[in-house]
Amino acid sequence: MKIGVVGLGYIGSVTAGVLAEAGNSVIGIEIDAKRLAGFKSGEPPIYEPGLKELIEKNHSRLEFSSDYSKLADADIVFLAVQTPTVNERIDLSYIFDAAEKANRQCKKAVLVIKSTVIPGTARELSKKISLPIVSNPEFTREGTAVEDTRKPDRVVIGAKDSNAADLVGKIWSFTGAPLLKTTNENAELIKYASNSFLATKISFINEIANLCESIPGADVEIVAKGMGYDKRIAPYFLKAGIGYGGSCFPKDTSAIASFAKELQSPLSIVESAIKVNSDRIERIVDILKTEIGKELKGKRIAVLGLAFKDDTDDIRGSQPIRLIERLLKESAAVNAYDPRVKIKIDGITRFENLEGCIKESDAVIVATEWGEFSNLKIMDKFVLDAKRILNPANFNNFRAIGLSWER
Ligand SMILES: NC(=O)c1ccc[n+]([C@@H]2O[C@H](COP(=O)([O-])OP(=O)(O)OC[C@H]3O[C@@H](n4cnc5c(N)ncnc54)[C@H](O)[C@@H]3O)[C@@H](O)[C@H]2O)c1
Structure with a gap:
């Protein structure tokens, strides 16, 4: 499949690498110029064991860019931007911004929230976004993120649209992990x-x-x-x-x-x-x-x-x-x-x-x-x-x- 990953931090970069390794063609979108330059040059700007090798090995199926228009033909776009807590409340502005930008460019994609977001976020986002939204929280640990992403304990998929849920289930099927399909809210709360x-x-x-x-x-x-x-x-x-x-x-x-x-x-x-x-x-x-x-x-x-x-x-x-x-x-x-x-x-x-x-x-x-x-x-x-x-x-x-x- 053609996959987009928005936000190349600890989660996005590993997700992009592992999905490329699984045979997909992946475009990573990053707005931080320094981070982007690192990935483009083959020197990941963050340290995560195995990440550099993963990107090197799969470079033919991986592209890095700041240009959202490259997401036009994507089948699935993962949002992996930060969701910081500010004054004890989650700041969802990065997610909303990235989702709206992707929504403007994508012709057919399913939008997947990989970032950790408070229950009700997918529901709120769906009021602004025409693409189907799937919640697919990430459970990896830094330090073993590459291996955890290849072999997760479970894959949780929350969605209203069952076709969208099936598509995201398919993309992770190579992991062999148990798949839990549920509502967006349950998926968000499970994390x-x-x-x-x-x-x-x-x-x-x-x-x-x-x-x-x-x-x-x-x-x-x-x-x-x-x-x-x-x-x-x-x-x-x-x-x-x-x-x-x-x-x-x-x-x-x-x-x-x-x-x-x-x-x-x-x-x-x-x-x-x-x-x-x-x-x-x-x-x-x-x-x-x-x-x-x-x-x-x-x-x-x-x-x-x-x-x-x-x-x-x-x-x-x-x-x-x-x-x-x-x-x-x-x-x-x-x-x-x-x-x-x-x-x-x-x-x-x-x-x-x-x-x-x-x-x-x-x-x-x-x-x-x-x-x-x-x-x-x-x-x-x-x-x-x-x-x-x-x-x-x-x-x-x-x-x-x-x-x-x-x-
Ligand atoms: N780090 C972990 O171990 C971990 C584990 C599980 C879940 N999570 C969740 O995953 C999400 C991402 O975490 P992280 O540690 O990878 O964050 P991070 O801060 O390392 O990476 C986020 C990246 O997104 C980029 N970004 C922000 N807005 C963007 C936009 N509009 N377009 C393109 N790029 C954009 C930032 O420049 C940054 O490089 C968070 O919600 C976090 O809670 C993290």
């Missing part, structure tokens, strides 16, 4: 309910981690392992740490919680998950103060990792960045190192290598689970493992999230 549930799982285990720290002999890693054997619970997203971040969980939990409140049907569990997550940073600063002294002013703190998780260069909603902001408020001197994130952050000292960053610091916090941190051995300063990836035996002065203070 939020899923993300909120996963965020709640993380906040839940983080609260258990807090409790473990006060129980001599307890360790949240073992508690989570014991829980995870239970098929009803499952081991995923039971990793205690610095709290969830990224471009999805923080904005999606906040958007759905305020949406639900407006409908007088508050999501108190999701609201609690948000609060627990937001308290995470304070907890880490408290541990640091307990161990190296209340006065952080002038103390050189190494924050290892800036990305919100490993295997990405994405710092949107990054808890390590929130931690840095909090440390700067205490007038600490922050040193930072990340193997992928190279952006400039005011008020901190960036290091290009791990050893230098540690050497020039009085205390170390591991804030992202990059593999290269896991073998650290540091005997001469305090180390706080906020991601539970270190071996306590490699340290003299050590604390870890969810590990009892008294062992």
Whole structure:
């Protein structure tokens, strides 16, 4: 089929690459000149494992452009633009803008909302758009997005028009994933309910981690392992740490919680998950103060990792960045190192290598689970493992999230 993908971010670029790999002819539309130039030159402007190779391998079926008129003959156009949360409310302007532009150019396409949008968005959009609208939310994780898109756990398709739903079902049939066809509203809500549930799982285990720290002999890693054997619970997203971040969980939990409140049907569990997550940073600063002294002013703190998780260069909603902001408020001197994130952050000292960053610091916090941190051995300063990836035996002065203070 002839496919258009509007918005070449983390989701759009991977969707475009995987659909080209499946044999479709794909046009990616991007308005950001720098991003577009990157894709055109074969150097993707974002880091996602396997993306560069995917685009290289399928370049004969992939075209990148800023020109919407190239969508004229498309069979399906995916909208994968950003849907940020601003003041706790979703900003749908990018979706509406992209949809209206595509609608003007396309002669026959089905318009697919891939972006995460609040329930009722497709219904609202259909009042302005003549093309059939399908809701097909995305569930991939950054860091494994290429593989997740090739082999999703499920494909959710919400639509009023059953022909349009069938066409979108067909395009994903190569994945072999179970297909759920439903209403647009259910599809939209499935995405939020899923993300909120996963965020709640993380906040839940983080609260258990807090409790473990006060129980001599307890360790949240073992508690989570014991829980995870239970098929009803499952081991995923039971990793205690610095709290969830990224471009999805923080904005999606906040958007759905305020949406639900407006409908007088508050999501108190999701609201609690948000609060627990937001308290995470304070907890880490408290541990640091307990161990190296209340006065952080002038103390050189190494924050290892800036990305919100490993295997990405994405710092949107990054808890390590929130931690840095909090440390700067205490007038600490922050040193930072990340193997992928190279952006400039005011008020901190960036290091290009791990050893230098540690050497020039009085205390170390591991804030992202990059593999290269896991073998650290540091005997001469305090180390706080906020991601539970270190071996306590490699340290003299050590604390870890969810590990009892008294062992
Ligand atoms: N990143 C993830 O892991 C993830 C996972 C699941 C769902 N989602 C959802 O997918 C959507 C996209 O997320 P993302 O992380 O890829 O966002 P992103 O910000 O990385 O990419 C969006 C891209 O769309 C472009 N754009 C905006 N308006 C445009 C327009 N009118 N025409 C052409 N291009 C336009 C932007 O320049 C940008 O490059 C969001 O709704 C997000 O919630 C993201």
